[in-house]
Amino acid sequence: MPVTQHYEGQSRLESLGRLSTKHDRHQRHDSLLSYRANSRTTSRSSSTESTHRCTVRTYDNRFSERVAAFRDREYPQLNGTNLAQLIIVIVLAHMSQAEFISTPGARWSVCIEESLYAKSLVRVYAADLIGNLYGNPHSENTPAAAAGQRVEQVREKALRFFNADPKEWDLIFTANATASIKLVGECMHDYATSNNTPLWYGFHRDAHTSLVGVREMASNHRCFTSDAQVEDWINGRGIGGAEPGQLGLFAFPGQSNMTGRRLPLAWCGRIRRNVYKAPVYTLLDAAALASTAELDLSDPTTTPDFVALSFYKIFGMPDIGALIVHKAAKHVLMKRRFFGGGTVDVVVAVDGSWHTGKETLHDRLEAGTLPFHEIIALGHAIDVHDRLYGPDPMKFISNHTSRLGKLVFDGLSTLRHSNGEPMVEIYNESGTVYGDSSRQGATIAFSVRDVSGQLVTHKDVEVAANREGIFVRSGSLCNPGGMATYLKWQGDDLRRAHAAGYRCGNVEMQTVYGKATGVVRVSIGPMNTAADIHAFIDFIERHYFDHQPIRQPSPPMLLKDNDREAHSIRAVTHPTKDTRPISSRRPIGATKPIDDRQRWAGDWEMALAIRTHLQAAAQKP
Ligand SMILES: Cc1ncc(COP(=O)(O)O)c(C=O)c1O
Known part of the structure; x- marks a missing residue:
């Protein structure tokens, strides 16, 4: 009798047809692809049913349904947001972590990137540590041997997770x-x-x-x-x-x-x-x-x-x-x-300098105490992934997230201001095909444009999204080639910007020389659902539809530099989504303004004060 492994959300899907072998289950995944349902009709997010002016194309909702079947239970961290069932897994590069870390009673979730640990993973891991005694595997005693054995089991399990033969x-x-x-x-x-x-x-x-x-x-x-x-x-x-x-x-x-x-x-x-x-x-x-x-x-x-x-x-x-x-x-x-503890068989240290390294590669390279508690957790993580996402979890996750990525792309790329201008600029190579997991993952980088086509700076989008419990990542994303390619930064510009005070992750410098220093990035995780995506698109549309250009005050004169534009930065913040953004220009580097100084300084400080206030407010329950 074939053994059928049961996994989360299975019963819902099994009603589509009883399939039990791995091959059959793969076929079922494929057959799901042919099923098309307009997810707007099935979305559980009430906020998404109201104002969409964008054209979201058809979406296979059954992948999301399967995740939704266990999401509230397995990812309770996501339930604390002010939009029920809402979270887009995205984080802001180089932003102060304090913006995201939840405090007891806070209405925000802890920020996450790509994936989130499941509750049952934490439970099973905690039970394992409480029920067993593990010691530093470099020793010979029983707890150490137990840990050492587990480490080797997990090493093999992790290799098999990637279809890598341990031989x-x-x-x-x-x-x-x-x-x-x-x-x-x-x-x-x-x-x-x-x-x-x-x-x-x-x-x-x-x-x-x-x-x-x-x-x-x-x-x-x-x-x-x-x-x-x-x-x-x-x-x-x-x-x-x-x-x-x-x-x-x-x-x-x-x-x-x-x-x-x-x-x-x-x-x-x-x-x-x-x-x-x-x-x-x-x-x-x-x-x-x-x-x-x-x-x-x-x-x-x-x-x-x-x-x-x-x-x-x-x-x-x-x-x-x-x-x-x-x-x-x-x-x-x-x-x-280099050699370190655990990587050598013999070391002469006092009257000579000779050593011989361990023969096995991982022994030779894993210097010092292994993070054995973490490695034990990894073994459980692999099991929990199997249980939640099916016997071929990464295939399911790839299919699921790939579809959600396409949903994000379709949603964002069809958003228009009333004058027909696009609300969002998506950064990608020509010929990119969203939904084709062999060529495109579920990550999308973009900028928001106001009604006049001006950039809405990335950090402001992140802060506004954060206020709604939507966590996006923005900044230069540790991707210098992408920044050069898509934001058109050349080496000399970057060097000059650095000399003028720009630093990677500097939240105050969202543009330098009129160029953006970062983008907004959405990175879909396995536990996201179509409802998240709709809520996210809905947020962008509600917040930025016909967004007015930022008032540009006359730039201050500079004492030492004639090139005012090239040595000034723009700071923008949005006190609330309903009020006009505050904008200011200030010189950077060693220069000082000689006219408009007071007004400029006032604007700047007010912008910072409001931002600080917003961050503090976001932490409040
Ligand atoms: C493509 C890529 N490489 C490397 C890294 C660095 O990973 P880690 O922070 O785990 O060292 C990241 C992190 O986001 C990444 O996305």
Whole structure:
């Protein structure tokens, strides 16, 4: 008799037809795709039924229904918002955390990004820790052995979660994706040095800051500014990359954390086969990709040598990451020079300097005490994901979030002011197809435009959304290539802006030289539903429909600089959604205004005071 695994929301779906084998369940997922229902008629959010002027196209609501079946119970953190059942999982880059952290009785939820931990995960984890005694696995006693055993079980379980055969792959637990990326960079550097070989590093423009930073460990590097450049390099068998006698590393994100674009994983296999001027290893930054996509490491034609990721992005917790390594590339990492507690078999410290490292890759690289409580939590997180989202949880989540991403795109892109001008500018590559999970994730970056086409600054959108319990992320998102590409920042401009006082995450500088310093980003998580999306679109429309241009006061004269426009910033804040925004210009850097000084200073201070007030108000129950 076949064993049928029961999972949350199953009964609702099973009424569509009894399907029990994995194959059948996949077919059921596919058959769901053909079912189309206008979600506006099924949305449970009353706020969304009122004012939509945008055209939201058809949406397969059954994915959302299945999540809705357990959401209130499993994600009670989402119930405290002032719009019932509302939350868009999105956070603001570099913004003070205090804006989001909930206090007892506060009406806001804790901010979340991509995924949120389920209640049953916290419960089962707590019960495990309370019911068992675990100790530092570096010891030999019973609690230590229990922890050590669990760590190894979870290591294997995590590999299998990504379809990675433990015979071929190893997994090193790290603090986060950034630590995994840094580890590869350090090891490659040490490997190159030990062979007296220069290290060449290539990375794609869509890279997260953490991937860009690896260039500092290389002798020379190249930023590939388009897919076409990568294609040319691969098809040209490595021309424009590592030279003979060098060692190479090529890194790219599986998904842009800014636009949600998914990059071709097939590059990895093709680089291995085609690029032979020098040995080039591949590093896939799967931090954004793995949260809502199936990362399948079973196909050797697409698999990278190294994969970096963060587990909290997939399951909401635990806050640890991993570096997954194909064992064929293990020798590169074994050359790491640094050693620490647990990574060596013998060390001579006093009358010489000799040591011998552990033989197993993860033992060699996991220096210091492992975060074993977190690793135990990871084992539970994988189980809970299976129970909530089905036997193939990432396939379900990929389908579900991909559809919601399309819903966001359709909703935002059809919003218009009364003069017909678009309310929202979405940042993406031409030809982007939302809803196609092979090429686009459920992340959308955009700016809001007022009725005259002027930018509504990103932080103000975030603050306004936050007041309604909608948590969006804004800023430059640690994506310098995206900022350069979509906000048209050039290197020299950024250097001048920095000299003038601009800092990444500086909430007061939302525009410099008339250019935005950030975007707003929506990043859908597994527990989001169509009702969330409608509420979000509804918020944008209610708040910004026919939004008036910001009054520009005459800029102050500057003592030391004639270029007033180039050295001023605009600060805007919206006291409430019904009142006109307050705007001010002030010089930055060492200059001082010599006329309009009092009015300018007053505006500026008032803007800051109101913002502070808004933040404080948002924390109140
Ligand atoms: C694509 C990408 N890479 C790297 C990171 C860094 O991840 P972590 O903060 O876990 O180090 C992120 C974080 O959002 C990301 O989206």
